[in-house]
Amino acid sequence: MSVENGRIFREAWIAGVRRHYPGDPKPGYVAPWEETPDWERQSAAAVYDLVRAFVAGSDGATRHLTRTQKGQFVALCWVAHIYRHFPDPKPSYVAPWDQLPGWQQETDADIFETIEQSVVESMNSQP
Numbered sequence: 001m002s003v004e005n006g007r008i009f010r011e012a013w014i015a016g017v018r019r020h021y022p023g024d025p026k027p028g029y030v031a032p033w034e035e036t037p038d039w040e041r042q043s044a045a046a047v048y049d050l051v052r053a054f055v056a057g058s059d060g061a062t063r064h065l066t067r068t069q070k071g072q073f074v075a076l077c078w079v080a081h082i083y084r085h086f087p088d089p090k091p092s093y094v095a096p097w098d099q100l101p102g103w104q105q106e107t108d109a110d111i112f113e114t115i116e117q118s119v120v121e122s123m124n125s126q127p
Contacts, residue, residue, distance in 0.1 A: 005052070006045030007033050012114040013044070016107030043081035049114055050077045060111040070116070071109035072097050078108075085120055 010033050017029045033041070051074065055062045062070070079094045086093070097105065 002045060002049075002060040003041070004112035006041050008114070008118070009044040009048040009111060010036060010041075012111040012125040013107060015114075017103070018109040020106040022103060039085040043078065043085065046075060046081055048115055051115040052119050055116045056123065058121060060116075060120045062112075063120070064125060067109040067113075068097075068105070071105050071107075072111035074108040074112050075105075096113070 014030050014032075017025050021029065036044075054073065065073075075097055082093045084091050100108075
């Protein structure tokens with residue numbers, strides 16, 4: 001797990017929240033990396049690594065997935081890490097995909113696509 005990967009995940013989250021959240025987001029949604037709790041930093045890095053491995057392991061075939069499928073993958077990985085850090089999380093923290101607000105679904109898809117683009121560019125630049 002790389003701190004840099006966690007930062008990239010967090011920056012993609014913040015960009016997505018700013019793009020899709022209706023109105024003014026809660027301060028915690030857009031807090032910078034330095035103000036993010038340790039559990040959340042660890043989870044961001046871990047989920048980045050899971051998405052990266054999925055994209056690389058499919059040799060970039062994830063480009064054929066829908067935005068919904070991409071967002072669902074991020075959301076599911078995130079929920080697993082919520083359970084890792086909180087034995088009895090609030091239901092809203094582990095809500096199923098169809099119960100997430102639209103802005104969060106779109107943000108999760110944006111995160112996947114940010115990571116996917118980076119991985120595919122890296123794969124294409126290798127000799």
